Amino acid sequence: DQHLAFDAFQLEFLGGYSYAGARSASDWMPGHAYRASDRLSFPGLSSALKQGRGSVAFSFRPHIRRQHRRTLFEIPTSNRWEPRLLLSAMDDRRLVLGARREGKTLENSAELVAGKGEWHHVVVAWDVDHAVLFLDGNEATRLEGIDIPLSLPALGLGSAGPNASAGALFDDLLVYDRPLSAAEATLLASSDGSLAQCVQPAVC
Numbered sequence: 001d002q003h004l005a006f007d008a009f010q011l012e013f014l015g016g017y018s019y020a021g022a023r024s025a026s027d028w029m030p031g032h033a034y035r036a037s038d039r040l041s042f043p044g045l046s047s048a049l050k051q052g053r054g055s056v057a058f059s060f061r062p063h064i065r066r067q068h069r070r071t072l073f074e075i076p077t078s079n080r081w082e083p084r085l086l087l088s089a090m091d092d093r094r095l096v097l098g099a100r101r102e103g104k105t106l107e108n109s110a111e112l113v114a115g116k117g118e119w120h121h122v123v124v125a126w127d128v129d130h131a132v133l134f135l136d137g138n139e140a141t142r143l144e145g146i147d148i149p150l151s152l153p154a155l156g157l158g159s160a161g162p163n164a165s166a167g168a169l170f171d172d173l174l175v176y177d178r179p180l181s182a183a184e185a186t187l188l189a190s191s192d193g194s195l196a197q198c199v200q201p202a203v204c
Helices: 043-048 182-190
Strands: 003-006 053-062 069-075 085-090 094-101 104-111 120-127 130-135 138-144 155-157 168-176
Touching: 053 069, 053 155, 069 120, 085 120, 094 130, 094 138, 104 138, 120 182, 130 182, 138 182, 155 168
Parallel strands: none
Antiparallel strands: 003 168, 053 120, 053 168, 069 085, 069 155, 085 094, 094 104, 120 130, 130 138
16 A cells, blocks of 8 residues: 655646746636646656556645636546546536546536635545545545546646636645545545544655
8 A cells, every 4th residue: 555645735837838827726817828737746656556546635725716617636648638537626516527538528526515715625536447536525426437547647636728727725635556445535534633643654
């Protein structure tokens, strides 16, 4: 079992360009050009995620006015319009777990009850051909029929396309090389301590 943990981090602009400038994904405002997604890419992570299985867990809080779409997480492909797995917040009212496969859109959604300035905890767990979304410690929705490759070159966190910036604060990011269970998702969502206290046996 391998995992990476980040208690504090800032997303930086990597690749592409935008008239809005090169700013962090969490505070970038939509501009007039495509903005490449901010990617998490670490040698230890890339070597661990080689079985088409894994999980990402984090807390987020929208911090600007309501947006139609906030891109929170993705497993990208070379075609920015064809993610293998994508988590978005739509109108700050629902979370959408989606994917594109063979030219078709697959997606399921869950209600997001978001008060102003309210934090939410999410876990996205995937296993080759399906994914599960946990919201605030409870299973929210599942997505079947996806196609996760055995080796992932990168994970995306934050903006992923025109007018789809995250517009959110992120905290307590965890990446695992296996799907988390429902009990583990509940434990992470209910923890009030630091990652070093709630993640065992070791934090990488």
